[in-house]
Structure formats: structure tokens, C-alpha cells
Amino acid sequence: MSITPNEVMKIAHLARMSVDHDDVERYAQDLSGILNLVEHMNQVDVRGIEPMAHPLDMCQRLRADVVTEFNQRDTLQAHAPAVENGLFLVPKVIE
Amino acid sequence: MSNSSTAIHNKTLSELRGMLDDKQISAQELAQHFIQRIRTHDSTLNCFVSVTEDLALLAAQQADEQIAAGQAGLMTGVPLAHKDIFCTKGVKTSCGSRMLDTFIAPYNATVVERLHQAGTVMLGKLNMDEFAMGSTSESSYYGATKNPWDMQAVPGGSSGGSAAAIAAGLTPIATGTDTGGSIRQPAAYCGITGLKPTYGRVSRFGMVAYASSLDQGGPMARSAEDCALLLNVMAGFDARDSTSSEQASEDYSAQLNIDLTGLKIGLPREYFGSGLDAGVAQAIDEAITEFQKLGAEVREVSLPNSELAIPAYYVIAPAEASSNLSRFDGVRFGHRCDAPKDLTDLYERSRAEGFGDEVKRRIMIGTYALSSGYYDAYYLKAQRVRRLIANDFQRVLSEVDVIMGPVTPSVAPNLGESFKDPVAMYLSDIYTVPVNLAGLPAISIPVGFAHNRPVGLQVIGNAFAESKLLNIAHRFQQVTDWHRQIPDAFK
Amino acid sequence: MQWETVIGLEIHAQLATKSKIFSGSSTAFGAEPNTQANVVDLGMPGALPVLNAEAVRLAVTFGLAINAVVNRRSIFARKNYFYPDLPKGYQISQMDLPIVARGEILIEQEDGTSQTVGITRAHLEEDAGKSLHEDFHGLTGIDLNRAGTPLLEIVSEPDMRSAKEAVAYAKTIHSLVRYLGMCDGNMQEGSFRVDANVSVRPKGQAEFGTRAEVKNVNSFRFLERAINFEVERQIDVLESGGKVVQETRLYDPDRDETRSMRSKEEAHDYRYFPDPDLLPVVLDEAYIETVHAGLPELPNDKKQRFVKQYALSPYDASFLTAERELADYFENALKVAGCEAKLAANWVMGDLSAALNKAGLEIKQSPVNADMLGGLLNRIADNTLSGKLAKEVFEAMWAGEGGADAIIEKKGLKQITDEGAIAAIVDAVLAQFPEQVAEFRSGKDKVFGFLVGQVMKAAKGKANPAQLNAVLKQRLES
Structure with a gap:
């Protein structure tokens, strides 16, 4: 299977990364190449095989409901790109 | 095996420990020695993204006070450097990316914190492939790291800065991470020892995530003995990582000397096929003969689904990465584009400018694999293939104690080669990736040279068999000296 | 044409935990912006989630209370999308295996009719932060204190056929979650949020019509109004030959109307997949039994x-x-x-x-x-x-x-219950009103009430009314 330049644009938008017009074709080729590699999976029949999400057979540990973290705003915002009155700033969100 | 005439930067940790404890050298002098080496050699090698001289001297001073007070632990005053994927409080943590060029981590990764508490002296942060995506350390925003054995060669990746710095004697030990071979492969290319522990053995908290179900931090050093000392501090349960194993960690130095008589070694026929370079094959064969001399028994085994590992990996890892890297959006930290005209522009430009090519490729392929209509065919299928691969290992490792084979099909390629064809680069991880998919531990040990570049042997064990792998490597290193070879320019 | 309304509700109940679902930050309402958001809540590089035990217990409590199947194994998944109040670029939620599967609840309307509403599922997830649109030089401010607050999303079957039924269902759930102590139910502060999936279809038609999701309803009264407006709107669209568009619509209580949320119009592709940072939540029988025993x-x-x-x-x-x-x-x-x-x-x-x-x-x-x-x-x-x-x-x-x-x-408010004392007051009053006594005795029964009033007035309201009546009657008739 190959990925078309149109699909590259669609994927790039889903992933919120702009792609230069000149690079679209190259990405289409690169991604198609990777897909061809990936499709070697199809040579094996995996029907009935349980998908494996984690390498180890463990279950989720639970944390006691205790407040252990306190205000660290100054530290955490020290290198933030745009902050005012303790808020992170972004271009106007329209709803 | 050591002798007193060895240069300080080529000594083992136990030698350094002895010198520190006997006051032959202070921790501050030791730190200064390595800082000096970095100053001298790193402009050509480019192993370090940051050199933290002030912090190092401060930590060394504290170490000296502890040593003077008789409170020194095994690692007090030992210099090391961290792969720049581990968050270090107050120090830039770039992950080799322009995206994090401005990121000063507000906290320490668990691994960093443990090593700090143990009294180690951090010299700096090590170069790596951007977000650990790569096998050459060339995709770093900070430029390629070079291989101390051959300045035309790559050091491997993604922990290339770690491996090259150790090989060049710029740090005695270093941390690394391994998602598809990123500790073992650069260790092999640079002629050092590197261990990828069992998934869940070393905390991932504070380690910038590439592929969460595959990532695992581990020790890198010249010898297995030093890896064991480093792992002793790195390993162990961490309540802040849900995937951290509650199984107690061990004293990995305790079983290094166990005799190997009767050790059952499996050689998977799939790891010795037509893709394997003849020079590499020869070095591997000679190493295996050495193990037979040590009393091990060798038999052929089969891991029939090995070939499917790379395809499955290049779905699972990019899928997880595409989601893990969504947090880099220019809002709370990291790169933000100039004067975004709206929210979409902020996201799309910040991310396009902040990420390099290989990262973008993987984010896109992962986004595609998870997107509506393709999930079953790619992601779910890859998860099923993953189980087949894990089952192969489980079956074989119930018949033999360990599996041995090459770390890579060939020696380190020349700089620049990987840019020609990403897929060809992916295929060089064919022997390392299956181990990550199965979550098993594996060690890479230097076993000789081919084409004048180092060759690594991979030893794969059952889950939580780190002690056994270190034992096997250590016994080998007691009868060979490949791990003590030092490139001429860095003696 | 006769139209039938079909409604299903998605209720987000904030769980009454002290700390967040995946971090040790406080969930208290009303703190200064971003003072209750740590490295995990901000999605800092390398930060990892660890699940809050109390969030799990509360979700299981709810499941048991609605006789639902509580899944012994449930999975957290990532819902991927970009939004400034969503720090990681994904929300940790549950998709394929929610903690609470199919259940049901009996609802009763004001007129006394009752019915059973199916609950499709209830799953755990993390809340997002808040976008503040006050003036920051034309920018939006992001406060992530709420990010990571535990939510239980309760999804009903499309079992309701009127706004009143929907309100009755929402009120029943509201009452239940408060009973169980799992949510404070404060709709103004957003602790209990209701989204309505509304569609209409010609009466008798089996297939559902295209639905719209109505959001931003922060009271039961608005819920009823929003649904009624939306039903009318959809019927108007269909009757004028148009088609209902599947979309998210925002209720505006000031104008009492719903309007399309253009910013969310974009085709969604959430790319759900199991969160590799979290492991399957496995609950054993003993655990379920313990939670069951603690049910009120x-x-x-x-x-x-x-x-x-x-x-x-x-x-x-x-x-x-x-x-x-x-x-x-x-x-x-x-x-x-x-x-x-x-x-x-x-x-x-x-x-x-x-x-x-x-x-x-x-x-x-x-x-x-x-x-x-x-x-x-x-x-x-x-x-x-x-x-x-x-x-x-x-x-x-x-x-x-x-x-x-x-x-x-x-x-001194004690009632006078002493017969003698009451009789004395009665006698004094009767002596004061001889004309009225005569009228009563001549057959004008109505005067009795007047006399009762006068006696009670004389007793400063403290006479036992029954005794007063009895004594008065006895005196008049003797």
C-alpha cells in the first residue's frame, strides 16, 4: 500500500505538523516505504492471537487517595513560552 | 586484571573506588580530570549536549566530604553522564531535539535522583538521536556524534553519546535507554558493554517517552562488572511508574563469578542468516567458542517469527510515539513558533519547526496506523505479532538458559549513510528489536573487531535474569580483553 | 407528521476524591490558576500516571448500585486530540473495556409513572483544564487545576422519549451519586455535567434519526429547555425538507437556544489505543465484595x-x-x-x-x-x-x-389543658357576650365559631382547642 500526497497532508494535520509543499512528495515516498516494510506482517496468520499491549503480565497498581503535591507553579512555569497571571497563554480559542 | 599504570579515565569503577577511599585522588580531582578530557576531546566527538561543570564540582565536593566522614557508598564520587533523555532538575534536558532546546527540567528522573542520592557526580548530558528515534545518533539537533574507533563511523544510536563517551574515556559509566536496541547497538558499535534490563526493572519516571511499552533505561560501561554496579543503583521498584515491577531488585554484583559449566546457550538460526556480515559472524563464532571453553553447551534453536519483529516494531513504536509526542505543542514548555496567527498555526508551526525529519516520519506513520479504518490492520495486528514473537522467546528460553547471537548484522556504518534510506537503517535493528517487543533483558558485550570496527555479542535471558546475563558477560570478560581495548586517539 | 423524540444522556460526574485520578495534586475547587497542577497534570516530559484507588472504588460503587456488570478487567485508553486545555494531547479514558458495563436504573416522573432506563456503560477518565477567555490582549488563558480530576462518564441508552423523562433520569442519577457519596453534584461548579444526545424520528419508524449532542447545560431546568428547543429545531429542519447534521451544539441559556459549535466541527479521529503507561485494572471477587458491603x-x-x-x-x-x-x-x-x-x-x-x-x-x-x-x-x-x-x-x-x-x-407557650382553667375562661367569655349566647341558643350555629375565637383570644391562644370546643359546647348546651 502506498500513501498519497493528499494523505500526507491529512495525517500531518491530524498530527498538527505543517509540511512544506515541497516536502509532501518526499514524505509520501518515505511513508509508503515504511508501510511496505510494515506489511510484511501480513505473511503470518494471527487470527485468534491475543493482542499484546504490555511485555509483562502485570496489573495496575493503585495509589492511595492522598494529596502529596503542592503548589509548584513558579518552578513549572519558569521556562514556559507565554504566561500571564499564572495562566498559560494561547491564541484566542473560539467556541 | 588492572594495573596501576592505567590512565585514570581507563580504570574500572572498583579501581576508582579504591583510589577515592585511599585518598589517592579526590572526587573533585577525578571530576576535573574527566571535565578536562571532555574539553580536550569532545569538540571532535560531540558526545555531550551539556557539560555541567559547576554541578559536577559541587557534587564532587559533597562526595569528598562523605568520603572524609567515612560515609562513602560504592558509588560516592564516581563520575557519570546521563543520556539527555533523563530529566535533570535545573539542567537542560533536550532529548536531542530543537523542541526541547529551551527545556530546563523542573524535576529529576527517578534514575537520576537515585544516582544523585548514591553520591555520583554528573559530568553532563549526552547526545542522542532526536527523541531516541534512530540508530546512528545523527538525527540529533546538536549534530552527529562520532565513533571514537573511527571518526568516519557512526557510534550507533540512539544512546550514541553514551557509548562514544565511555569508549573515549570521557566518562567511566553512563546511562542509556533502549527501545529497539538503543543501548545494545551503540555499545556494540563502540566496543563497550551495555545492558537493556527487563521491561519494568528500571523506572521510566522522568525519562522522556518514545514508545512507552518498549522503553527501558539501563547501564552502559566498559565492563559487565561496572554495569552491575550502575544497575544496582538504577534498578528497583518506583511507585511513580505504573509499569515498574514490584519484584525486588538484586545485588547484581553478587553473582558475577558463578561458574558457567553446564550453561545451555541457544543460537537462533534466524540470527545467523544471509544478512549477517562474515566478519561479524566470525567474531561471534569465536566468542561462542570461548564460552564453550568456559563449560557452556551450545545448541541451535529457532525463533521463527523474528523477521516480523521490525514490521511490528515500526507500527507499535511510532503509534505510541505519535501520542507521546503530542504534548510538545508550544503551550507549556519547549519550542513555540514566533507570532502564531491562531491556535492551529501555533500547533502546526511549533511542531514542524521543533521536530526533525525522522521524528516527523515516525509521528506520521504512527498517526496513520492508529487512524480510523487502519487501527485493526496495523496496530492490532502488530500487537498480535508481538505476542507471537514473545511466545517464540518463551518457548526457547524454557529449553536453554540464554540465547546468543550478534547485536547487529554488520559493524558501524559510515556517517551519512543512514540518510539515504530510512528503511535500510530500520533493518539494522533486526536482532535487537525482538527483545524489546518481548520485554526481555539482553546484554551487548564487545567480542572483537571486523573491518577495524568493534563487534558486539548479544546475550538474551529470561525476564529478570539480569544477574545471569552480567555473570555470563563478566566470566567472558575475565578471560578476554576486548572490553579493555581503547581507541588509539583516546588512550 | 407525528414525531417521536429519542434522548440519551452522557453524564460526567466528578468523583469526590481528595487527589487527582493520576497524580497527587489536590482536586479542591477554586484555587489560584495552575497552583494545583504538577508535572503529571501538566504533561511534562517523562511524567507518568498512577491510578487513584478511591476513583476505582467510587466507580465500582456506582456499578454495583445500578446492578451493572463490573468488569473484573478494564483498560485505560488514550483519546488523542489537540486542545489547549488538554495538556498531553490526549485524554486518558476508557474505550473497549470500561470499568462499569451494562446496568439499569428505575426512574419516576412527577406524575408517578415509572420506567427503567438502561445504562450502557460508565467509565473512568480524567477531566481537562479550563480555558479563560477574559481579555489577555486577545489571547486565551489556560488553567490546568482541573486537569486530571477524576470523572465517571455515565452513558445511558437512548431510552428516553421526552425532555421530562430525560430530566427525571438525570435527577435520579444525581440523587444516586450523592447518596453514594461519590460526587457532590454541584452543577454550577461543573461537578455534575449533562450532555444530551437528541434526535427525532417519525412515530413508528424503527431506525433512529440523526442526532445532535447538546452541551453546556448546567441545571435541570436548562436541560429540559435545551432538549425541547433542540427537538423543535430538528422537527423544523426535517419538516422544511432539510437534514439534521450530526454535530455538537452548545446551549445558550440567555437566548434559550442551541447553536452549532464550529470549533468542534472538524471530523474527529481520536485514534484510541490502550494507554501503554497504565496496566489493566484487575478487580477480584473479594474486592467487589468489600465495596458491596460498604454500599449505603x-x-x-x-x-x-x-x-x-x-x-x-x-x-x-x-x-x-x-x-x-x-x-x-x-x-x-x-x-x-x-x-x-x-x-x-x-x-x-x-x-x-x-x-x-x-x-x-x-x-x-x-x-x-x-x-x-x-x-x-x-x-x-x-x-x-x-x-x-x-x-x-x-x-x-x-x-x-x-x-x-x-x-x-x-x-410561657405551654398549652392550657386544665379543664377547670378552660371552663373559667369560657364562663368569663360567655358572660361578656350574652347576645351571641342567646343567638346560638335560638339556633344560629354559626355564632359558635365566633365564641371559640373569643375564648382562644382570652386564653392568648394557649387553650387546647379540642378541650375548648368540648367545654364551650357543654356550657352552651346546658
Whole structure:
């Protein structure tokens, strides 16, 4: 299977990364190449095989409901790109 | 095996420990020695993204006070450097990316914190492939790291800065991470020892995530003995990582000397096929003969689904990465584009400018694999293939104690080669990736040279068999000296 | 054409935990922006989630309360999308294996009709932060204090056929989550949020129509209005030959209308996949049993018991059991008083509720506690107080003047029940109004009421009314 330049644009938008017009074709080729590699999976029949999400057979540990973290705003915002009155700033969100 | 005439930067940790404890050298002098080496050699090698001289001297001073007070632990005053994927409080943590060029981590990764508490002296942060995506350390925003054995060669990746710095004697030990071979492969290319522990053995908290179900931090050093000392501090349960194993960690130095008589070694026929370079094959064969001399028994085994590992990996890892890297959006930290005209522009430009090519490729392929209509065919299928691969290992490792084979099909390629064809680069991880998919531990040990570049042997064990792998490597290193070879320019 | 409305609700209940679902930050409402957001909540590089045990327990509690299948193994998944209030670029939620699977709940409308509504699932997830649109030079400010607050998303089947049914269902869930102590139910602060999936179809048609999701409904009254508006809108669209578009619509209470949310129009592709940072949540039978043992009596069970044990009408029982605190109050007052249950019910539902409403107070804030009301009921039951005097005492208690007995003592409000004393007052009044006495005796029965009033006035309202009546009658007829 190959990925078309149109699909590259669609994927790039889903992933919120702009792609230069000149690079679209190259990405289409690169991604198609990777897909061809990936499709070697199809040579094996995996029907009935349980998908494996984690390498180890463990279950989720639970944390006691205790407040252990306190205000660290100054530290955490020290290198933030745009902050005012303790808020992170972004271009106007329209709803 | 050591002798007193060895240069300080080529000594083992136990030698350094002895010198520190006997006051032959202070921790501050030791730190200064390595800082000096970095100053001298790193402009050509480019192993370090940051050199933290002030912090190092401060930590060394504290170490000296502890040593003077008789409170020194095994690692007090030992210099090391961290792969720049581990968050270090107050120090830039770039992950080799322009995206994090401005990121000063507000906290320490668990691994960093443990090593700090143990009294180690951090010299700096090590170069790596951007977000650990790569096998050459060339995709770093900070430029390629070079291989101390051959300045035309790559050091491997993604922990290339770690491996090259150790090989060049710029740090005695270093941390690394391994998602598809990123500790073992650069260790092999640079002629050092590197261990990828069992998934869940070393905390991932504070380690910038590439592929969460595959990532695992581990020790890198010249010898297995030093890896064991480093792992002793790195390993162990961490309540802040849900995937951290509650199984107690061990004293990995305790079983290094166990005799190997009767050790059952499996050689998977799939790891010795037509893709394997003849020079590499020869070095591997000679190493295996050495193990037979040590009393091990060798038999052929089969891991029939090995070939499917790379395809499955290049779905699972990019899928997880595409989601893990969504947090880099220019809002709370990291790169933000100039004067975004709206929210979409902020996201799309910040991310396009902040990420390099290989990262973008993987984010896109992962986004595609998870997107509506393709999930079953790619992601779910890859998860099923993953189980087949894990089952192969489980079956074989119930018949033999360990599996041995090459770390890579060939020696380190020349700089620049990987840019020609990403897929060809992916295929060089064919022997390392299956181990990550199965979550098993594996060690890479230097076993000789081919084409004048180092060759690594991979030893794969059952889950939580780190002690056994270190034992096997250590016994080998007691009868060979490949791990003590030092490139001429860095003696 | 006859149209039928089809409604399903998605309710987000904020779980009443102290700390967040995946971090140790506080969930307290109203803190300074970003002071309750740590590295995990901000999605800092390398930060990892660890699941809060209490969030799991509360979700299981809910599942057991609606007789649902509680999945012994559930999975957290990532829902991927970019939004400034979503720090990681994905929300940790549950998709394929939610913690609570199919269940149901009995709802009752005001007219007494009842029905069962199916609950498709309830899953755990993390809340997002808040975007503040006040003026920051034309920019939006992001506060992530709320990010990571645990939510239980309760998804109903499309079982409701009118706005009233939907409201009855939402109120039932609201009552239940408060009963269970799992959510404070505060709709203004957003602790209990209701989204409605609304569609219409020609009556008799089996397939559902295209639905719109109505958001931003922060009261039950608005829920009813929003649904009714949306139903009318969709019918108008269809009847004028148009098509309903599947979309998210925002309710605007000022204009009482719903409008399309263009910013969310974009085709969604959430790319759900199991979160590799979290492992399957596995619950064993012993755990479920422990949670089950800790379940309080549920609203419906309590209501049935009230009808049976206290011989109350279903209406009274419903009223008293709508909130756990109110039901507890009633039972505590009754325990102190030992009077007839109906008397206690009347007081709780009548004077007490009216006073609370007027003051805008919750039952737990009532200045007259259950013990105090019980004391008052005792004095009514033993005839110390007439109904009128009791109201006076209640008002004094409400004003903080003390318990019933102290107030009666202090104000001398004790009812006159001594026959002799009543007779003396009656005789004095009769002597004062000879004309009226004559009229009564000549057959004008109506004058009796006037005389009763005069006697009560002379007794300053304290005469026992029954005794007064009896004595007066006896004197007039003798």
C-alpha cells in the first residue's frame, strides 16, 4: 500500500505538523516505504492471537487517595513560552 | 586484571573506588580530570549536549566530604553522564531535539535522583538521536556524534553519546535507554558493554517517552562488572511508574563469578542468516567458542517469527510515539513558533519547526496506523505479532538458559549513510528489536573487531535474569580483553 | 407528521476524591490558576500516571448500585486530540473495556409513572483544564487545576422519549451519586455535567434519526429547555425538507437556544489505543465484595422501606428519600420524638423544607437539627403545644433561641389543658357576650365559631382547642 500526497497532508494535520509543499512528495515516498516494510506482517496468520499491549503480565497498581503535591507553579512555569497571571497563554480559542 | 599504570579515565569503577577511599585522588580531582578530557576531546566527538561543570564540582565536593566522614557508598564520587533523555532538575534536558532546546527540567528522573542520592557526580548530558528515534545518533539537533574507533563511523544510536563517551574515556559509566536496541547497538558499535534490563526493572519516571511499552533505561560501561554496579543503583521498584515491577531488585554484583559449566546457550538460526556480515559472524563464532571453553553447551534453536519483529516494531513504536509526542505543542514548555496567527498555526508551526525529519516520519506513520479504518490492520495486528514473537522467546528460553547471537548484522556504518534510506537503517535493528517487543533483558558485550570496527555479542535471558546475563558477560570478560581495548586517539 | 423524540444522556460526574485520578495534586475547587497542577497534570516530559484507588472504588460503587456488570478487567485508553486545555494531547479514558458495563436504573416522573432506563456503560477518565477567555490582549488563558480530576462518564441508552423523562433520569442519577457519596453534584461548579444526545424520528419508524449532542447545560431546568428547543429545531429542519447534521451544539441559556459549535466541527479521529503507561485494572471477587458491603441503602430501597415501615404515602416517601441527608434527618427526628411517622413527615416536608428553601440552605446546614425537631414533635404529640404554638416554637428554634422545651418555658407557650382553667375562661367569655349566647341558643350555629375565637383570644391562644370546643359546647348546651 502506498500513501498519497493528499494523505500526507491529512495525517500531518491530524498530527498538527505543517509540511512544506515541497516536502509532501518526499514524505509520501518515505511513508509508503515504511508501510511496505510494515506489511510484511501480513505473511503470518494471527487470527485468534491475543493482542499484546504490555511485555509483562502485570496489573495496575493503585495509589492511595492522598494529596502529596503542592503548589509548584513558579518552578513549572519558569521556562514556559507565554504566561500571564499564572495562566498559560494561547491564541484566542473560539467556541 | 588492572594495573596501576592505567590512565585514570581507563580504570574500572572498583579501581576508582579504591583510589577515592585511599585518598589517592579526590572526587573533585577525578571530576576535573574527566571535565578536562571532555574539553580536550569532545569538540571532535560531540558526545555531550551539556557539560555541567559547576554541578559536577559541587557534587564532587559533597562526595569528598562523605568520603572524609567515612560515609562513602560504592558509588560516592564516581563520575557519570546521563543520556539527555533523563530529566535533570535545573539542567537542560533536550532529548536531542530543537523542541526541547529551551527545556530546563523542573524535576529529576527517578534514575537520576537515585544516582544523585548514591553520591555520583554528573559530568553532563549526552547526545542522542532526536527523541531516541534512530540508530546512528545523527538525527540529533546538536549534530552527529562520532565513533571514537573511527571518526568516519557512526557510534550507533540512539544512546550514541553514551557509548562514544565511555569508549573515549570521557566518562567511566553512563546511562542509556533502549527501545529497539538503543543501548545494545551503540555499545556494540563502540566496543563497550551495555545492558537493556527487563521491561519494568528500571523506572521510566522522568525519562522522556518514545514508545512507552518498549522503553527501558539501563547501564552502559566498559565492563559487565561496572554495569552491575550502575544497575544496582538504577534498578528497583518506583511507585511513580505504573509499569515498574514490584519484584525486588538484586545485588547484581553478587553473582558475577558463578561458574558457567553446564550453561545451555541457544543460537537462533534466524540470527545467523544471509544478512549477517562474515566478519561479524566470525567474531561471534569465536566468542561462542570461548564460552564453550568456559563449560557452556551450545545448541541451535529457532525463533521463527523474528523477521516480523521490525514490521511490528515500526507500527507499535511510532503509534505510541505519535501520542507521546503530542504534548510538545508550544503551550507549556519547549519550542513555540514566533507570532502564531491562531491556535492551529501555533500547533502546526511549533511542531514542524521543533521536530526533525525522522521524528516527523515516525509521528506520521504512527498517526496513520492508529487512524480510523487502519487501527485493526496495523496496530492490532502488530500487537498480535508481538505476542507471537514473545511466545517464540518463551518457548526457547524454557529449553536453554540464554540465547546468543550478534547485536547487529554488520559493524558501524559510515556517517551519512543512514540518510539515504530510512528503511535500510530500520533493518539494522533486526536482532535487537525482538527483545524489546518481548520485554526481555539482553546484554551487548564487545567480542572483537571486523573491518577495524568493534563487534558486539548479544546475550538474551529470561525476564529478570539480569544477574545471569552480567555473570555470563563478566566470566567472558575475565578471560578476554576486548572490553579493555581503547581507541588509539583516546588512550 | 407525528414525531417521536429519542434522548440519551452522557453524564460526567466528578468523583469526590481528595487527589487527582493520576497524580497527587489536590482536586479542591477554586484555587489560584495552575497552583494545583504538577508535572503529571501538566504533561511534562517523562511524567507518568498512577491510578487513584478511591476513583476505582467510587466507580465500582456506582456499578454495583445500578446492578451493572463490573468488569473484573478494564483498560485505560488514550483519546488523542489537540486542545489547549488538554495538556498531553490526549485524554486518558476508557474505550473497549470500561470499568462499569451494562446496568439499569428505575426512574419516576412527577406524575408517578415509572420506567427503567438502561445504562450502557460508565467509565473512568480524567477531566481537562479550563480555558479563560477574559481579555489577555486577545489571547486565551489556560488553567490546568482541573486537569486530571477524576470523572465517571455515565452513558445511558437512548431510552428516553421526552425532555421530562430525560430530566427525571438525570435527577435520579444525581440523587444516586450523592447518596453514594461519590460526587457532590454541584452543577454550577461543573461537578455534575449533562450532555444530551437528541434526535427525532417519525412515530413508528424503527431506525433512529440523526442526532445532535447538546452541551453546556448546567441545571435541570436548562436541560429540559435545551432538549425541547433542540427537538423543535430538528422537527423544523426535517419538516422544511432539510437534514439534521450530526454535530455538537452548545446551549445558550440567555437566548434559550442551541447553536452549532464550529470549533468542534472538524471530523474527529481520536485514534484510541490502550494507554501503554497504565496496566489493566484487575478487580477480584473479594474486592467487589468489600465495596458491596460498604454500599449505603439506595434511594429506591429506602423509599420502599419508608412506605412499609412508616406507612407513608409513596409521594411522601419519595420526597423524604430524594436526598440521603434528608432521609437521615427524618429518621433521626422520628427516633427522638417517638411520635407518629406522618407527623414527623409533615413537619420535615412542610415547615422545615419551606424554611430551608426560603433561606437557600441545604438540609445539613439547617439551624434546627433533627434532635431539635424531634423535641418539638414530642411537645406536639403530648399536647403541650397546639399546631399554632408549635409553629411559633419552630420559628424561635430557627432563630437560634434554643430547644423546644426551653423556648416553651421561657415564652410561657405551654398549652392550657386544665379543664377547670378552660371552663373559667369560657364562663368569663360567655358572660361578656350574652347576645351571641342567646343567638346560638335560638339556633344560629354559626355564632359558635365566633365564641371559640373569643375564648382562644382570652386564653392568648394557649387553650387546647379540642378541650375548648368540648367545654364551650357543654356550657352552651346546658
